[in-house]
Amino acid sequence: MKPKISLITLGVKHLARAIHFYRDGLGLPEHETDSDEVAFFKLEGTWLSLFPREALAEDIGITDDTPDGFSGITLAHNVASQDAVDKVLEQAVAAGAELIKPAESVFWGGYSGYFRDPEGHYWEVAYNPFMDLT
């Protein structure tokens, strides 16, 4: 197995709302498809996909009986400075995300905060002076 995640798919409640958030709010580049039932964003490295949560469970062949709540997974967007952390969090909130944890200096020596997208998925925005993942 090649060491690569090709695609991360977020199950969403409202596809149009989710596309609006990621494309228009965060400015991610959408990859054109001929389907209006799924969206792809062509990111550096691992792509992002949005797909209705029910359809995602159906594709796997499972029953989705988990109530709304923490998915147990977070996505991180790393930036090169504390100031950039603040700016991305502001951008996300302006786009409709909820600020869950305002950015602060954290125990491991970095600076980070969390937002939750309109579909309930958690993102950390972080400046990590020890490991450059920007």
Added chain:
Amino acid sequence: MKPKISLITLGVKHLARAIHFYRDGLGLPEHETDSDEVAFFKLEGTWLSLFPREALAEDIGITDDTPDGFSGITLAHNVASQDAVDKVLEQAVAAGAELIKPAESVFWGGYSGYFRDPEGHYWEVAYNPFMDLT
């Protein structure tokens, strides 16, 4: 915001078991750290991190009151042929994953199956002749 997901963190129940699965079972390259409370895998594009789920919720500052079940998120590993899909699924199962959906030709014209890692996270292994994400 730069179009990149830096890191995806899977909240896990048993960190050692999860590291064993991804490092020894799937062969992903671990990034050395001086902490035994978190693991990082240096992948092409988005890195993978493993972190105890409770600690992840605590880091966000939320209470994790969601029961076990579907997270609403899937990861995909794309490969260049149907045969390679079968091989990666076999590798995952040999490493302790559960085969959830055996690989099959799917409606969108590709060939894919799903496994669930020992911590409950879902991966699709796919051959997509129309979009090369390998």
